[in-house]
Amino acid sequence: MTTRNLDALFHPRAIALVGASNRPGSIGAVIARNLFEAGFEGPILTVNPKERAIRSSLNYASVADLPIAVDLAVVAAPPDTVPAIITQLGEKGCRAAVVLRAGYGPGEQIETAQQRQAMLDAARPYLLRVLGPNGLGFISTRPHINASIAHLMPAKGDVAFVSQSGAMTSAVLDWAHTRGFGFSHVVSLGESADVDFGDMLDYLALDNTTRAILLYVEHVKDARKFMSAGRIAARSKPVIVIKAGRGAAGARAAQSHTGVLAGSDLVYDAAFRRAGMLRVHELRELFEAVSTLAAGIKLTGDRLTILTNGGGAGVVAVDAVEGIPGRLGVLKPETVEALDKIIPVSWARANPVDIVDDADGARYGAALKVLLADKGADAVLVLNCPSSVADSGQAADAVITVLETRMRAPVLTCWLGETAAAGARRRFAARRIPTYETPDEAVRAFGHLVSYQRNQTQLMETPPARTFEDPDRAKARELVEKVLGEGRSALSEVEAKTVLCAYDIPVVETRVAATPEDAGRCAAEIGWPVVVKVLSHDLTHKSDVGGVRLDLRSSAAVEDACRAIIASVAEKRPGAHIAGFTVQAMVRRPNAQELIAGIAYDKTFGPVVLFGQGGTAVEVIGDRAVALPPLNGVLAREMIERTRVAKLLAGYRDHPPADMGAVAGTLVKLAELLADLPQIAELDINPLLADENGVIALDARIVVHETRVEGTDRFAIKPYPSSEVFELALTDGSKVALRPIRPEDEPALVDLVHRSDPQDVRMRFLGSVKDFPHLMAARLSQIDYDREMAFVAIEPNGDTCGVVRIISDPDNEAAEYAIMVRSDMKGKGLGYQLMTEILAHARKRGLKTVFGDVLRENGPMLHLAEDLGFKVTAGSEDPTVMRVVLDLSATPAPAGAGAGAGL
The missing domain is CATH 3.30.1490.20 (ATP-grasp fold, A domain)
Incomplete structure (x- = not known):
């Protein structure tokens, strides 16, 4: 649905507990204890037709008897009574409800689709949000709400945990409690009948009490909603996920190698990566990763240099590097020369840098400064082993001193041992310097940073659905439709190669x-x-x-x-x-590698592109990578690099490097084929030969099925809308280009704000903006085209002179607009044309209303809104803000809207 009314879940003014009980051990008694003992400052009202009081608080016989309106209700009642209770709550003005397990066994849970639907139907007229059913509930530490049946209340923190498993929720709470780890929110989704991962990610992305988000995922219901919300959240804070169920049994029915190889867990992995999330596999890793990413370290590469006072610890760390997405850095000659002046002559002059067991704080600090200046390293891991001839605490203080002038420098620390290391670890933690107990944990943390940085880079990529201008789409579509018309599901080899030829993929x-x-x-x-x-x-x-x-x-x-x-x-x-x-x-190409490239369909995330080592033993070798379309060259190359065969493609001995551009181009063309031909369910090119002269497909297989869905509608990620590019003619005779915004427009947005009058900036942001920080600019330029659109107006010299956007709710019914025109461009009709184009886009995507908040003193914007058909009404509780609303169904589009010409 949307984040609508989720504020009632986390910030209610009053709470009702329906199904409260005094009977020891009952769900109603447990939830009553948790609610009353958490310390919520507002009223908590209980409902039970058989009790006079609950925990010494006056009880009410029914929801209708409640003396005041409540924002949040916790419902622990028999399943057949829940829809009626929801209706009563809605009539009383309640905006959110947590539906817990009502009874003591599975037979008493809300299990059937009919029961769930009746509950949702009861909630819909009141826009009442439902968390659950059959979850543990939720905990929010700052407002002191424990609306759960959890066995303990966590400490306050700035990490949110959202889980599909009640058992995992309890385990995480227990694990964190013994380690003093706190949370901002803990949410057990249960069956996610209404509130799901997408809703929670949308809410937590903007929650200023949450610094990082942890997810425990068993399955995703709405892939595009999950990806859209996840990509938005991951742009603003770390999102770390554990995914349960790593098997690929669901792929066994596939007809092609590609379908078998693209197991569901591999697709989930690709989805998390593309959403900018970090996936971990163990509970301990989950919290390690939070601490690591929270340090704010930004990597520029994947090379690690190790500084140690113990050779054995260094070797352990080197061994651990073999198992992560990173590598050892190579010391520059000038670095070796500088270290020669610091370290005793016996050192190995290589990475790891062993500064010997008598290394004092001065040697640690000097060596660390040298390594931080080395361009051959992207991060430094500092190890310390307890020594009878040197003080571990002094070494830690030296590292801290170096980092005091290098905030967020890429440094990780590992002080081995317990007694001697405890104080050092505390001092590192107090200064948010990442620190770990063992070398392998520290190296794994570096791997987390590398993976996270790579995923964040993927998040910035917004490829269009189509990049090649000359595929013979009509020929390919005609052939596929012919096969389907004959009642076949598989193309012959010749037919499959004909389709590939239409997309300029070389075939024999x-x-x-x-x-x-x-x-x-x-x-x-x-x-x-x-x-x-x-x-x-x-x-x-x-x-x-x-x-x-x-x-x-x-x-x-x-x-x-x-x-x-x-x-x-x-x-x-x-x-x-x-x-x-x-x-x-x-075909005889002695230097060629046998590859497989293809398309498979995942029941959750839709079509995916697969790449790996090919040949007749493809399924035995199992060397493959999966990516979600759309793709571009950057994403395709990253996909290739995740396979073992990539090292062979890079060349070795007398084998020259393969034409990586041709290999990556093939994958991009397959993604484009997916956008054009939604009938394709599976596709194999195996083998695809690749060498220094390019690629050639020796065999191909395509499986098709009937569908009426547009190609890109199947994608879990909406492509960059490259077709929406216009030219606008301004009233002074000049022209500007109009196109959808891209992530690389972030500096242009900052420039637009800085070159505008402060008063105009205040009108745009409804308040003074002294600075325009990176996070805000990034959030405005890195949008998800599934629910947002922003057009930037660009002058012939390349400068951005205006931007207009809409952000729709996930129901795709209403959208909020925002517009800004650079101050020196005002009075040329640009604002009117930007609004006209964004409203045309809103109509095209089926939105019903567009609204905006405008300062009462912003006369020009209010007049423009009225000219476009908006109705002006009083805004929120703030008397200085007006609300303007446009009913798109009742307001015709101006002539020429959506084309840019003559406006």
Whole structure:
């Protein structure tokens, strides 16, 4: 749904507990204890038809008897009574409800779809939000709300935890309690009938009491909503996730190699990565990662240098680097020269830098300064082992002193041991310097930083759905529709290669032969040697039934091979219909790597692109990476780098590097094919040969199905809307370009604000803005096109002179607008045209209303709104703000709107 009324969940003025009880051990008694003992400052009213008082507080027989309105209700009642209770609460003005487990066993939980739907139907007329059912409830520490059946109240903190598992919620609370770890909010979603991950991510992204968000995910219901909200949240604060259920059993029914390899967990992993989140696999890692990311360290690469006073500890750390997405840095010659003046002559002059066990604070500090200046390292891990000849505390103080003048320097620390290390760890923690107990934990933390930084880079990428201008889309679409019209679900090899050709993916010439004799004649025309394959719609993988023969050098050999294929298929797959054979040249590219590239469909996240090492043993090797479309060259190359075969593609010994541009381009073209042909469910190119001369597809398979969904509507991430580019003519005769905003427009937004009159800036932001911080500019330029749109107006010299945006609720019904025109561009009609274009976009996406808040003194904006058909009303509780609202269905679009021309 939306974040609407979630403020009633976390900041209620009064709370009602429906189903409160005095019976020891009952759900009603547990929740009553938690609510009353948490320290909530507002009234807590209880409802139970059989009790006079609950915990010495006056009880009410029914919701209707409550003497005041409540914002939040906690419902612990039998399932068949919940819809009626929700209705009564809505009538009393309640805006949010937590529906807990009502009874003592599974038979008494809200289990059926009918029960859930009745509950939601009861809530809808009142816009009442429902958390649950069948969860533990939630805890919010600052307002002292414990609306849960959890066994303890956590300490205050600035980390939010949202979980689909009640058991995991309890475990995390227990784990954190023993370690003094605090939370801002703890939310158990239960069945997520209404409030889900998307809603919580949207809310927590803007919650100033939350510094980081932790998720425990079992499954995602609405992929686009999750990705949209997750990408917005991850731009403003770390989002760290544990995903349960890492198996890929759901892929077993796939018809292609790609479908089998793209297991559901791999797709979830790709989704988290693309959303800018960090995935971890253990509970301990979850909290380690929070501490690491909270330090604010920003990496520029993946190279780690290790500074240690113990060789063994350094070796342990080096070994751990092998298991993370990072590598050891190589010391620059000038760094070695500088260290020679600091470290005793016996040191190895390599990474790890062993400064010997007698290293005092001065040596630690001097060595750390040198390593921080080394351009060959992106971070430094400082290790310390207890020593009888040097003071560990003094070494820690030296590190702290160095970092006092280098805020957020990329330094991690690990003081080994207990007694000698405890004080140092406390001092590091007090200054938010990341510190760990063991070298492998510290290296794993560096891996978290590397992964997080890479994911944040992916988050900045906003590729369009289509980047190539000349695919023969009509030809490919006609062929797919022909196959579906014949009642087939699989294209033949020749048909599949024809589709690839339409998208400029090189394929080997392939001919179809009906008989062994025809195959021999085709082979003679192509030239020797050749490859022959069986042609059958009944066979998924030809090699499995002996349906492929290689390196044939005569017509007789081709005919014999065809007859051997017929016999082999009859033995291994009796009943399979053989339509003929395909004949193609035997491609000899000795330096080429066999790859697989393809498309699969995930039931949660929709279509995905897969890449990895190919060949007949592709599923045994299991070397693959998955990415969500749309793709561009940057995302495609990152995808390639996540595979083991990438090292072979980079070249080795006498094998030159492969044409990585051609490999990445193939993946981008496959993503574009997905945008154009939603009928494609699975696609294999295996093998795709890649060498220094480019790529060529030797075999291809495509599975199709009927669908009426547009291609990009299946995507979990909405592409950059590159088609919405216009030219606007201003009243002074000048022209500006108008296009959707991109992340790289952030500096231009800052420049726009700085070049505008402070009074104009105050009108835009409804208050004084002394500075325009990076986070605000990033949030305004890095948007999710599924629910937002921002157009930037750009002068011929490249300067941004205006921006207009709408942000819609997830229901896609209403949107808030905002507009700003650079002060020196006012009076040229730019503001009117920007508003006209954004309203045209709102109409196109089916929004019903557009609204905005305008300062009462902002006469020009109020007049412009009235000219466009907005109705001006009193705003919120602030008398200085007016609310302007436009009913799009009742207001026709101006002539030419949406085209930019002549406005």
